Amino acid sequence: LMGKCTSNSQEMVIIKESDVGPIWSYDLEEITCSVDAPTKGSKHHGLKSFTEYRLTPSDTNVQVGHRFKHFDWFHDRLLEKFGAVIPIPGLPEKQITGRFEFEFIEQRCSRLQTWIARLSQHPVIAQSEVFQHFLHFTDEKVWKAGKRKAEKDEVIGGFIFNVMLTPPTELSVQTIESSQDEFGCFVRRMDEGIRNITSTIHDFDKSCTGGVARELQRFGKHLVEHAEAFSCSGYLGEVNALVMAMQHTGKTFKDIGFLFSEHPKKDWNSFMELLLEYKGLLACFPHILQNHKAATEKLKECDKCVTANKMTLLEKETVNKRVDIMAYAGG
Amino acid sequence: LMGKCTSNSQEMVIIKESDVGPIWSYDLEEITCSVDAPTKGSKHHGLKSFTEYRLTPSDTNVQVGHRFKHFDWFHDRLLEKFGAVIPIPGLPEKQITGRFEFEFIEQRCSRLQTWIARLSQHPVIAQSEVFQHFLHFTDEKVWKAGKRKAEKDEVIGGFIFNVMLTPPTELSVQTIESSQDEFGCFVRRMDEGIRNITSTIHDFDKSCTGGVARELQRFGKHLVEHAEAFSCSGYLGEVNALVMAMQHTGKTFKDIGFLFSEHPKKDWNSFMELLLEYKGLLACFPHILQNHKAATEKLKECDKCVTANKMTLLEKETVNKRVDIMAYAGG
Numbered sequence: 001l002m003g004k005c006t007s008n009s010q011e012m013v014i015i016k017e018s019d020v021g022p023i024w025s026y027d028l029e030e031i032t033c034s035v036d037a038p039t040k041g042s043k044h045h046g047l048k049s050f051t052e053y054r055l056t057p058s059d060t061n062v063q064v065g066h067r068f069k070h071f072d073w074f075h076d077r078l079l080e081k082f083g084a085v086i087p088i089p090g091l092p093e094k095q096i097t098g099r100f101e102f103e104f105i106e107q108r109c110s111r112l113q114t115w116i117a118r119l120s121q122h123p124v125i126a127q128s129e130v131f132q133h134f135l136h137f138t139d140e141k142v143w144k145a146g147k148r149k150a151e152k153d154e155v156i157g158g159f160i161f162n163v164m165l166t167p168p169t170e171l172s173v174q175t176i177e178s179s180q181d182e183f184g185c186f187v188r189r190m191d192e193g194i195r196n197i198t199s200t201i202h203d204f205d206k207s208c209t210g211g212v213a214r215e216l217q218r219f220g221k222h223l224v225e226h227a228e229a230f231s232c233s234g235y236l237g238e239v240n241a242l243v244m245a246m247q248h249t250g251k252t253f254k255d256i257g258f259l260f261s262e263h264p265k266k267d268w269n270s271f272m273e274l275l276l277e278y279k280g281l282l283a284c285f286p287h288i289l290q291n292h293k294a295a296t297e298k299l300k301e302c303d304k305c306v307t308a309n310k311m312t313l314l315e316k317e318t319v320n321k322r323v324d325i326m327a328y329a330g331g
Numbered sequence: 332l333m334g335k336c337t338s339n340s341q342e343m344v345i346i347k348e349s350d351v352g353p354i355w356s357y358d359l360e361e362i363t364c365s366v367d368a369p370t371k372g373s374k375h376h377g378l379k380s381f382t383e384y385r386l387t388p389s390d391t392n393v394q395v396g397h398r399f400k401h402f403d404w405f406h407d408r409l410l411e412k413f414g415a416v417i418p419i420p421g422l423p424e425k426q427i428t429g430r431f432e433f434e435f436i437e438q439r440c441s442r443l444q445t446w447i448a449r450l451s452q453h454p455v456i457a458q459s460e461v462f463q464h465f466l467h468f469t470d471e472k473v474w475k476a477g478k479r480k481a482e483k484d485e486v487i488g489g490f491i492f493n494v495m496l497t498p499p500t501e502l503s504v505q506t507i508e509s510s511q512d513e514f515g516c517f518v519r520r521m522d523e524g525i526r527n528i529t530s531t532i533h534d535f536d537k538s539c540t541g542g543v544a545r546e547l548q549r550f551g552k553h554l555v556e557h558a559e560a561f562s563c564s565g566y567l568g569e570v571n572a573l574v575m576a577m578q579h580t581g582k583t584f585k586d587i588g589f590l591f592s593e594h595p596k597k598d599w600n601s602f603m604e605l606l607l608e609y610k611g612l613l614a615c616f617p618h619i620l621q622n623h624k625a626a627t628e629k630l631k632e633c634d635k636c637v638t639a640n641k642m643t644l645l646e647k648e649t650v651n652k653r654v655d656i657m658a659y660a661g662g
Contacts, residue, residue, distance in 0.1 A: 020568035021568075183564075189557075189559070190557070196556070204550060212542070212543055222524060222528045222531055226524030229517060233514075236350070237351030
């Protein structure tokens with residue numbers, strides 16, 4: 001709140017008023033970026049294997065390749081630089097064994113796709129140098145240079161607020177605190193809701209893939225078998241129509257059972273991935289809110305400090321200005 | 332097989348050839364009979380309560396009332412008279428407690444309806460005097476007289492075959508035995524099939540009413556709650572559409588869950604009742620088949636008895652003729 005940050009960074013972050021409250025200004029055309037075609041590579045004469053993912057940003061349509069560790073590096077940079085104000089979703093989990101199994105790579109690729117998509121929608125992140133570098137480096141040399149530059153970036157942690165331009169209107173402490181409380185309550189309710197929904201879907205998955213699917217398929221099988229019983233009744237009259245109808249019904253129930261067993265994979269998994277993503281985002285907010293509340297508490301102490309001559313009015317104004325910026329950014 | 336039955340009964344049972352093999356001849360117009368409007372009655376100044384069911388036969392449209400014990404009496408008569416050759420389905424189970432509870436009476440009434448419907452489709456039973464009496468007695472006095480007459484009927488057990496007229500063609504023992512074996516195999520497979528299907532439906536019921544219904548309704552509830560979380564996000568922009576969509580989706584899942592919980596009652600119970608009925612019918616066949624096989628064995632012994640002069644050729648012919656009748660009737 002009081003730190004000196006002589007940043008020569010051109011990366012100014014602008015917050016402007018709008019009819020839905022303060023918003024990040026977003027001058028660039030929104031970028032989307034696909035992550036696909038995971039290919040196995042190796043280094044040190046095959047000693048070290050890795051998987052490289054192909055990224056295709058929509059603005060240049062020039063593909064770049066990144067390994068998971070590059071994503072890891074990129075996540076750390078974003079957390080360092082924006083983590084004090086913007087929720088940076090976690091990367092897909094790491095795994096020690098089975099890292100080259102098809103299903104693992106397929107899931108990781110899809111989750112990296114979701115991760116990049118979420119980031120590229122965020123005005124501040126998408127316009128940041130490190131993001132642009134991650135998507136648009138042209139060769140290994142450029143990649144390394146950009147890496148070093150990003151690792152030396154001073155505008156990190158709380159200093160991010162020093163490169164923010166906010167609307168002029170000052171915010172009262174009450175307004176700041178009430179919006180923090182409101183947002184805190186929203187985060188808790190969202191968190192609770194997502195946990196409830198996730199646990200229900202897990203149980204529903206088990207019912208679908210276990211009980212119901214199995215029983216429908218068993219019922220179908222027994223119905224087909226039962227049809228065969230009719231065909232050996234010795235009755236000389238017309239039995240085929242009944243036998244065929246029962247076989248068809250039995251087969252249909254088996255198909256319905258199969259659909260039930262596929263139900264989670266086909267219908268719920270994508271929703272579960274979204275919930276997982278939300279969970280990742282929500283997990284960032286308590287830390288952000290905690291910082292913002294601490295800053296507001298500091299601001300409330302400033303009056304006492306000024307009266308006790310421990311702080312000049314100008315310094316109090318600086319703190320006030322920075323808490324305002326934090327509130328606008330947190331808004 | 333050798334018994335003398337001097338029956339003066341006019342109730343001849345005719346079996347005729349047809350393109351689907353031997354069939355009972357059915358001269359009457361098929362009767363249907365509804366069983367409904369269970370009403371509570373009492374006797375001995377209210378000391379003895381009972382439920383009376385209203386029967387409306389389609390041929391006369393004249394309603395008669397019967398208590399369960401009358402059905403019980405009627406079942407015994409049918410078993411006695413036709414049980415050696417026709418499967419007489421068991422009555423709905425008796426119950427000591429709760430005999431006047433609505434659900435019990437409702438279920439019993441529906442099962443009596445199924446029971447009478449099954450019997451009225453059978454050519455021999457529907458044309459029998461006892462059946463006609465049960466449906467068409469005009470008053471208490473007539474009812475009692477008919478009861479006594481039926482209880483004195485001599486054409487019962489094996490003697491039923493003595494009032495049967497069958498096609499002239501003699502059946503070889505091999506034909507009789509192979510059709511008995513074929514039918515025995517059919518009964519076993521039907522029995523097994525029905526047991527498998529019944530057990531699967533029980534499990535499916537539990538999944539429907541337990542796991543799946545509960546989880547769908549839980550999921551719906553959580554989705555509605557989650558929608559409310561969005562409505563307190565403090566976001567000034569348009570949230571209502573999202574909140575309403577989530578609430579609608581949540582409510583729909585709750586409805587789907589409710590449908591799942593009703594699924595057994597609405598869709599499977601009627602099928603289970605049919606299976607229950609089949610099970611009752613199938614349970615009669617082993618006893619019938621056993622008698623028929625025993626008779627065939629007896630016939631096979633006759634040759635030895637004739638050679639050993641223990642039996643005259645005429646007597647053997649009588650046995651042969653009666654085994655034929657049994658085979659045609661069992662056909």
